[in-house]
Amino acid sequence: MQIPYTSEHHPETGLYNAKLGIWLFLASEVMLFGALFTSYILLRMGAPTWPHGWEILNIPLATVNTVVLIASSVTMVMSWASLMMNDFKKYKMYMGITVVCGLIFLVIKGFEYAAKFEHGYFPSTNNFFATYFTLTGLHGLHVIGGIIVNAYFWGPGSKMWKTEPQRFVNRIEVAGLYWHFVDLVWIFLFPSLYLL
Amino acid sequence: MSTSSHSHTADAHIHHDAHHHEQGFWSKYVFSTDHKVIGIQYGVTSLLFLFLGFTLMMIMRWQLAYPGEPFPVIRFVLPIGIIGLLTMFVSGFKPSLGTTVGVLFMAMAALVWYLATGEERMPMGIMAPEYYNSLGAMHGTIMIFLGVVPLGVGAFGNYVMPLQIGAPDMAFPKLNMMSYWIYLVGGIIMVISFFVPGGAANSGWTSYPPLSEIATTGQTWWLVGMVFLITSSLLGSVNFIVTILQLRAKGLSFMKLPFFVWAQLVTSFLLLLAFPPLEAAGILQLLDRVAGTSFFLPSGLVISGEKLMNAGGGTPILWQHLFWFLAHPEVYVLILPAMGIISEIIANNTRKPLWGYKYIVYSALFIGFMSFIVWAHHMYITGMGTTISAFFQTTTMIISVPSIVILTSLAISLYGGSIRYNTAMLFALAFIPMFGIGGLTGLPLGLATSDLHLHDTYYVIGHFHYVVAPGTIFALFAGIYWWFPKLTGRTMNETLGKIHFWGSFVCMNFIFFPMLIQGMAGLSRRLYDGGEQYSHSANVIYLNEVMSIAAWVMAIFQIFFIVNVFLSMKKGKKTTDNHWEATTLEWSATTAPPLAHGNFVTLPTVYHGPYEYSVPGAKKDFTPQNEK
Ligand code: HEM
Ligand SMILES: [Cu+2]
Numbered sequence: 103m104q105i106p107y108t109s110e111h112h113p114e115t116g117l118y119n120a121k122l123g124i125w126l127f128l129a130s131e132v133m134l135f136g137a138l139f140t141s142y143i144l145l146r147m148g149a150p151t152w153p154h155g156w157e158i159l160n161i162p163l164a165t166v167n168t169v170v171l172i173a174s175s176v177t178m179v180m181s182w183a184s185l186m187m188n189d190f191k192k193y194k195m196y197m198g199i200t201v202v203c204g205l206i207f208l209v210i211k212g213f214e215y216a217a218k219f220e221h222g223y224f225p226s227t228n229n230f231f232a233t234y235f236t237l238t239g240l241h242g243l244h245v246i247g248g249i250i251v252n253a254y255f256w257g258p259g260s261k262m263w264k265t266e267p268q269r270f271v272n273r274i275e276v277a278g279l280y281w282h283f284v285d286l287v288w289i290f291l292f293p294s295l296y297l298l
Numbered sequence: 299m300s301t302s303s304h305s306h307t308a309d310a311h312i313h314h315d316a317h318h319h320e321q322g323f324w325s326k327y328v329f330s331t332d333h334k335v336i337g338i339q340y341g342v343t344s345l346l347f348l349f350l351g352f353t354l355m356m357i358m359r360w361q362l363a364y365p366g367e368p369f370p371v372i373r374f375v376l377p378i379g380i381i382g383l384l385t386m387f388v389s390g391f392k393p394s395l396g397t398t399v400g401v402l403f404m405a406m407a408a409l410v411w412y413l414a415t416g417e418e419r420m421p422m423g424i425m426a427p428e429y430y431n432s433l434g435a436m437h438g439t440i441m442i443f444l445g446v447v448p449l450g451v452g453a454f455g456n457y458v459m460p461l462q463i464g465a466p467d468m469a470f471p472k473l474n475m476m477s478y479w480i481y482l483v484g485g486i487i488m489v490i491s492f493f494v495p496g497g498a499a500n501s502g503w504t505s506y507p508p509l510s511e512i513a514t515t516g517q518t519w520w521l522v523g524m525v526f527l528i529t530s531s532l533l534g535s536v537n538f539i540v541t542i543l544q545l546r547a548k549g550l551s552f553m554k555l556p557f558f559v560w561a562q563l564v565t566s567f568l569l570l571l572a573f574p575p576l577e578a579a580g581i582l583q584l585l586d587r588v589a590g591t592s593f594f595l596p597s598g599l600v601i602s603g604e605k606l607m608n609a610g611g612g613t614p615i616l617w618q619h620l621f622w623f624l625a626h627p628e629v630y631v632l633i634l635p636a637m638g639i640i641s642e643i644i645a646n647n648t649r650k651p652l653w654g655y656k657y658i659v660y661s662a663l664f665i666g667f668m669s670f671i672v673w674a675h676h677m678y679i680t681g682m683g684t685t686i687s688a689f690f691q692t693t694t695m696i697i698s699v700p701s702i703v704i705l706t707s708l709a710i711s712l713y714g715g716s717i718r719y720n721t722a723m724l725f726a727l728a729f730i731p732m733f734g735i736g737g738l739t740g741l742p743l744g745l746a747t748s749d750l751h752l753h754d755t756y757y758v759i760g761h762f763h764y765v766v767a768p769g770t771i772f773a774l775f776a777g778i779y780w781w782f783p784k785l786t787g788r789t790m791n792e793t794l795g796k797i798h799f800w801g802s803f804v805c806m807n808f809i810f811f812p813m814l815i816q817g818m819a820g821l822s823r824r825l826y827d828g829g830e831q832y833s834h835s836a837n838v839i840y841l842n843e844v845m846s847i848a849a850w851v852m853a854i855f856q857i858f859f860i861v862n863v864f865l866s867m868k869k870g871k872k873t874t875d876n877h878w879e880a881t882t883l884e885w886s887a888t889t890a891p892p893l894a895h896g897n898f899v900t901l902p903t904v905y906h907g908p909y910e911y912s913v914p915g916a917k918k919d920f921t922p923q924n925e926k
Contacts, residue, residue, distance in 0.1 A: 115544065141578065
């Protein structure tokens with residue numbers, strides 16, 4: 103028997119199953135990052151000294167990364183909008199850019215990490231670096247997850263457009279919500295780690 | 299085991315319903331996406347884990363009753379082995395149910411033998427102190443995260459909830475399957491940790507740093523295992539909530555939902571939102587252990603006379619906050635599904651509507667909300683100050699109100715009913731006073747003044763075991779007796795059931811009531827020798843033996859349960875689809891057992907509330923929800 107509301111909207115909630123599901127998942131992610139941010143605040147408040155992010159971290163690189171990630175969020179929306187307008191070619195292009203932006207973000211992050219290691223800064227150095235590596239590392243894992251999903255929908259997963267177009271559009275919408283969240287986390291991370 | 303026997307009945311249905319396509323063995327019973335099969339997988343696995351957790355405690359209880367005396371391996375292993383051999387002998391060693399039970403007992407004997415021997419664990423047969431700590435920590439962890447929650451939510455929730463709301467399956471069947479397998483991996487990691495150097499985690503189920511951070515590798519395994527379990531519960535809870543919100547049958551509005559479904563809904567929200575902070579904490583502790591960070595390690599820590607070479611600057615209290623932010627809601631995860639089961643059984647067996655259904659539902663929702671702001675009542679002795687402590691005392695007193703409302707409503711529901719005393723109902727009836735004791739003994743722990751005395755004593759152990767053992771576990775037993783006819787189309791044996799009930803009921807109280815007495819005398823928990831060396835426990839120390847004997851006797855009564863399950867699966871009386879003459883959808887709209895793949899021949903439509911029993915003017919004393 104077919105599961106109801108896999109692609110059509112539920113009359114009461116106004117959502118299809120996967121969309122409700124991703125919102126719930128994101129709620130739990132908010133609790134995960136919320137707990138880590140809170141830990142960061144508590145540790146910092148309790149510490150006799152705590153370096154300012156801008157003294158040690160590379161702000162230009164992080165700014166570039168912020169721009170890259172925001173751009174990828176825009177192209178993510180565009181890819182979804184293209185599907186809504188039945189333009190599969192444009193979808194491919196925008197989704198492709200999204201994936202590439204994600205990769206650029208990771209590469210830049212990689213350079214940042216490498217520079218820190220070279221200077222002998224590790225998670226064990228102090229709680230500032232412990233927090234920095236933990237938060238950005240966990241965020242990086244989320245970026246990797248998002249790239250894998252988006253790349254799949256760009257490549258083999260896009261076959262569904264021919265068979266079940268509505269469901270495919272929904273999938274892109276759901277992936278987009280996740281990607282925006284990853285973007286949003288970074289927008290919190292950037293000022294609180296680098297600028298404060 | 300029960301999966302394969304269940305398959306016989308399921309097979310029969312495959313042949314009846316030719317339109318159901320044949321599936322291979324693997325996709326039907328192992329990598330199944332059917333919520334009923336997954337529910338049974340969860341059920342079997344979690345029962346085995348409950349059993350393991352209980353076994354650990356039975357071994358510990360020897361050390362508590364007779365500290366320093368060698369563990370009499372033979373006296374424990376031989377009877378279990380003999381029962382196994384005898385059962386196998388009686389069934390002629392042929393592949394049959396009896397032989398299966400026999401093999402199970404033999405495996406149990408081997409397990410006890412393994413756990414209670416070995417030079418590292420039991421030098422000269424006497425339990426090593428570190429091993430005692432491992433057993434205690436793993437008992438708690440296994441009972442809660444691998445036993446009770448997966449049974450109450452994973453098994454009952456998965457099996458019953460979609461049937462009760464008239465859904466064809468869960469909203470995300472593949473995620474459902476993944477959730478089970480990730481749970482299993484987490485469980486296996488926990489079990490493997492017994493075999494790593496230094497043994498399993500030994501810093502308590504609470505894993506407080508700094509102790510847990512300098513502990514042996516078992517703790518790392520514990521953390522990794524927990525990450526799997528949290529991931530599994532995340533997938534499960536998203537699935538449950540979406541299913542309940544989206545897939546209810548036509549006409550099944552929220553106020554027509556059986557309370558069991560409400561309980562699962564609130565539970566899922568708790569799992570969804572409370573577990574991530576523990577995951578965060580787990581990640582931080584893992585990094586402390588493997589990457590040399592100091593999130594939870596203060597500066598200048600000296601261990602065994604040596605200064606710890608770490609950056610410092612962390613705080614152990616942070617862990618406690620993150621841990622209890624999960625672990626308080628977790629107690630409602632343990633108790634709400636139990637209340638859900640009890641409500642179904644009480645309404646049916648009193649043949650009356652549940653008294654105050656609305657208040658029960660609102661109370662559950664209120665509990666769900668409040669449970670996020672009471673966590674620090676576990677931390678009064680950390681010296682967090684009177685203002686914060688006043689806040690948490692207040693919220694704690696407030697949250698006790700809805701629990702009392704639910705319990706009182708259940709008790710009032712009994713009034714004036716013509717009660718049917720079947721085994722399921724007996725367990726449900728016992729739940730009320732037992733959970734009552736557990737709840738009431740919690741109040742002094744919620745007030746800082748009395749908690750200073752009682753904190754970390756056996757009083758705490760007694761308190762929460764009343765909630766989870768004769769409370770939740772009884773409800774889970776009740777649920778098994780109750781839904782067995784739906785699962786198998788047969789009923790469980792009432793005589794064996796009643797022996798199981800009365801035996802367990804008496805033993806439970808002999809195990810846990812003395813703990814309250816010991817705790818009030820000031821006897822600390824987690825003591826390797828049961829408190830023998832303290833003068834203030836001299837008057838209550840004899841109770842250790844009483845409790846241990848009661849625990850072992852209770853094990854014997856569980857044999858009646860095990861035998862009953864296997865026996866009834868094969869030889870139980872065949873019954874109708876609606877054995878209990880119940881109103882909710884899982885009884886009146888599906889066959890028993892439900893169709894092998896898919897739940898309903900046609901999806902039901904709902905016209906009535908969940909508990910329309912003895913409605914004046916109705917044809918029968920029950921009106922199924924789906925009857926016009
Ligand atoms: C009915 C059989 C049970 C017996 C005889 C039993 C006995 C005990 C005892 C004596 C302790 C204290 C050990 C110590 O302080 O050294 C303990 C701890 C504990 N038990 Fe049980 N228990 C049983 C069932 C359960 C169940 C069903 C649960 C949970 C659902 C549970 C959860 C715990 C937890 C969380 C701890 C604390 C562990 C720690 O100190 O880290 N127990 N149990
Ligand atoms: Cu609590």
